[in-house]
């Protein structure tokens with residue numbers, strides 16, 4: 001066995017214990033799979049070109065996966081959706097929580113799953129022992145969610161972990177909300193980011209969602225309390241975090257300059 005293989009094996013033994021401690025309800029085959037995934041420096045994708053080096057920052061933590069798993073089980077979730085598939089860490093936790101639920105299904109949206117992530121998430125889903133209906137949508141969240149809205153699809157658990165810019169998070173929220181049952185859970189990753197915190201501050205202050213208390217700081221769990229019934233002009237200010245970047249006043253538009261010259265010429269009795 002090569003040194004890096006020995007290291008990966010030792011890693012996965014420690015992580016196995018961590019996973020076992022964090023979640024007692026995972027199926028045995030899933031524990032093996034997650035331990036290997038969290039311990040690995042390289043994983044197989046779908047392109048048949050052998051092992052691919054993984055970026056260990058691109059995944060939810062064991063603590064977070066275990067909390068999402070617990071929430072999905074205690075809320076008896078049958079239909080879940082996630083934005084941001086990548087290597088499939090969150091996907092495996094979520095699929096395991098759906099196992100043994102009748103008519104369960106999970107949708108993962110990610111336009112870059114094959115082109116950027118080498119299909120590693122798809123490979124891990126195939127390795128999962130028990131099969132739950134699973135669909136990968138190779139599309140941007142705006143398009144995939146709009147299609148689901150048109151089809152009248154509904155979900156009871158949605159995990160938002162796609163593009164993390166403020167406006168992308170807001171749009172993902174806006175569209176996800178329309179396919180979320182009242183009473184359903186909406187989960188945001190990466191609460192360390194000001195963009196995500198500002199977006200969720202808007203939601204908590206303006207929309208019919210309540211915070212579900214849970215201990216994982218990097219994640220926010222919201223429960224939809226009822227459908228949208230705000231007046232057309234409803235708006236409650238919310239805290240925007242981080243220092244604002246103040247730009248200097250923009251130069252006057254060319255049309256403003258031309259208009260001013262035209263006025264001057266008119267005043268002088270000349271045409272322009």
Ligand SMILES: C[S@@+](CC[C@H](N)C(=O)[O-])C[C@H]1O[C@@H](n2cnc3c(N)ncnc32)[C@H](O)[C@@H]1O
Nearest residue numbers: 059060084086088089090110112140141162163
């Ligand atoms: C942090 S990773 C997701 C990690 C994954 N949830 C996990 O825990 O294993 C973010 C993912 O969002 C995807 N993404 C970026 N922009 C997106 C968009 N507009 N729609 C859907 N997915 C997007 C990226 O390709 C990337 O795979």
